[in-house]
Amino acid sequence: MKHNFLLFIVLLLLFSCGNKEARRPIVRKTTSFINESVSFNKSLIADEEKMFKVIMKRDSLSTYIASPNGFWYKYEKKDTTKYLPKFGDELTYTYEVYDINNSIIYTSQETGEQVYKVDQQEIIEGLRDGLKLMSEGDKFTFLFPSHKVFGYLGDQKKIDINQPLIYKVQLNKIKKKNENN
Template identity: 60%
Template sequence: MFSCNNPEARKPILKKSSSTMEESVLFNKALITAQENAFENLIKKDSLSTYIVSNFGFKYKFNKKSEVGYFPEIGDEIVYTYEIFDINMQLIYSASDIGIQKYVVDKQEIVEGLREGLKLMNVGDNATFLFPSHKVFGYLGDQKKVEINQPLIYKVQLIKINKKNESN
């Protein structure tokens, strides 16, 4: 008798709430504002340098600018080195810790800020990038030395670009 009854659907226990989303949005806006203010203070102290605002949500300057006019394109292999500093210019990872890196433009995964920053460089350029936390390791950090929601300063040297259509 009981086996002939149709099963009754269970109702969801969770109720949707927009308050959690609103809190998250407010937290992220405050975080970004605080990081931007910290970078502005850093830029004021470095008054001899000219920082450029990128279209990708970070600022950068050239420590050394090359006269080469070729920017990396999709599929090109880039050879570069970099160092990572915290907002107080304390070294987190040195170039020797990281080593020489190779990256195929838009074909491999690297942190968003570095991916976009490398596209702004030519061979021989040395640049300093001020990355808000959401452009690098975000709310997870790197699980080693980079903390959660930590803005970072990258000093990058572009050594070589192997063009996609060149025979090596």
């Protein structure tokens, strides 16, 4: 009886371990979503560029410079110092944030004086790239497209999703990482 039971178990195990074919995953094509997303982003960038061109045309007394990083800027105050921030330098700056209608969103009192170690701390991409263009004492106005600032999330407070912004930044001090710079 014991022998028959063991034989039954062994046979059950042998036959139950047959070669079952695995189910194939269901493939869903997402190229249409990606294509729609790409075309939406292209049209968003084009619309923001048109808005910035209107702003630059209205401000005809100023010369705006196109950054290779995808934003525009102008000098409000240019210092004669030629030193530009490098990796690890500590920057002290203040800034104000405006919408494209030049209505203030954040004052310099609200944002306060900021300290940033170049490329060692997280700040918005546009500001990170813009500060590297400034010398100590400079004051710039930056026109940042939405993807260079808060993008599709906004700041969850005062800045909406996909909102292009104007930043007015004053670089107060550059503390060099080492004196060999």
